[in-house]
Amino acid sequence: MGERFCYRCGISEDEGGPLIDGLCQVCFRKENPVLLMENEINTELCQNCGSYKKGGVWVDPRSYELDELIFEVADNALLESISLEERVKDIKIVGKEELEKCENLEVGEALISFEPVDWHIEHFPAIITYEIDVKARIHELQRELHHEKKEVVVYVRQTICPRCQKFLGGYFEAILQVRAEERKLGREERDEITKLVEQKVDEIMRRDRMGFIQDSIELEEGIDFYMGSTKAARKLAQAIKERYGGSISEAYQLIGQDRMRSKGVHRTSVRIRLPKFVKGDIVRDKKGNIYEVERIDGKGMELMNLKTLESEHKDWKTIKRDDVDTVEHEKMNAMVTSITPEEAQFMDMRTYETFEMEKPKMELKEGEVYPLVKVKGRYYVRKKRD
Ligand SMILES: [Zn+2]
Ligand SMILES: [Zn+2]
Structure with missing residues (x-):
């Protein structure tokens, strides 16, 4: 067998080999570069x-x-x-x-x-x-x-x-409407909800870049958030519901016609309606129990029974089933003027009228002022709060 040579540079296989496809080692690397950028x-x-x-x-x-x-x-x-x-x-x-x-x-x-x-x-x-x-x-x-x-x-x-083009162009896909049942949204609630929405949007935007808030508008009855994506609006409504309770509904509004596909273009309104109750409300159930609302969250309400002065948690289902609703009442401060084993006598601090009531299930001190509530002619002592 005769000696072989690189066909490109002529070097012998002994010196520059082994040959690869007829090329010496150096020529093979030169002829077959790897970096093709x-x-x-x-x-x-x-x-x-x-x-x-x-x-x-x-x-x-x-x-x-x-x-x-x-x-x-x-x-x-x-x-x-x-x-x-x-x-x-x-x-x-x-x-x-x-x-x-x-x-x-x-x-x-x-x-x-x-x-x-x-x-x-x-x-x-x-x-x-x-x-x-x-x-x-x-x-x-x-x-x-x-x-x-x-x-x-x-x-x-x-x-x-593309996202910012839409954002800067004023684009929005859905409106998140935050409202409350049978009442206007309070100042504190508005601030809390706005904070919650901002936090949540940061989270949502990590996965859904269209989940931006285009604008928010304060209305007398609540707040409207103009959102870049319907999915994000739904997620926010869910987050608000988990924190405060309430119900979510959706409505679709025809905003135009897509001529290319001869189809209507719709915009979604996602509405979260917070419960009508707020902390401090006086409510009754269908059995006639009177409660003060102590806390509200996504699961239900913490209610203080004003007769037994015991707190109980009722979930939203139970609240509905028991017909819990606000009740007409009058709040006042009254001073204990005398206590007997069965009764306590109070004096209304505004009118100085005195009245008696069955001694409540809490310790009272003569001469001290307590918050009371009058419902349907009956007085209840409320727990003092700081
Ligand atoms: Zn060569
Ligand atoms: Zn951008």
């Missing part, structure tokens, strides 16, 4: 929200600090543009040191490291030059690994993402 990459970030495209979808950045954000966007664009010879099947991104140390790889394996070597990020487009380093093996007869370096320039431009 472009020299320039263009990418963009949203100037309104900092989001950028990752895997084809707009995502929020990890960092909102502008320098870090620009590098985050550029790094991502670089990683997404990595293109290697088709025989490379397994790519690992590593640090420069690990790459330097690596001397052997399986066929089809590659290590890549990259680092910025020069950048101008004071204004847009931001320009970052990266040095990319790759080691790879694509043939089992390779004595030495491919080791290639390349400089790639990434341009980061500003744009407005």
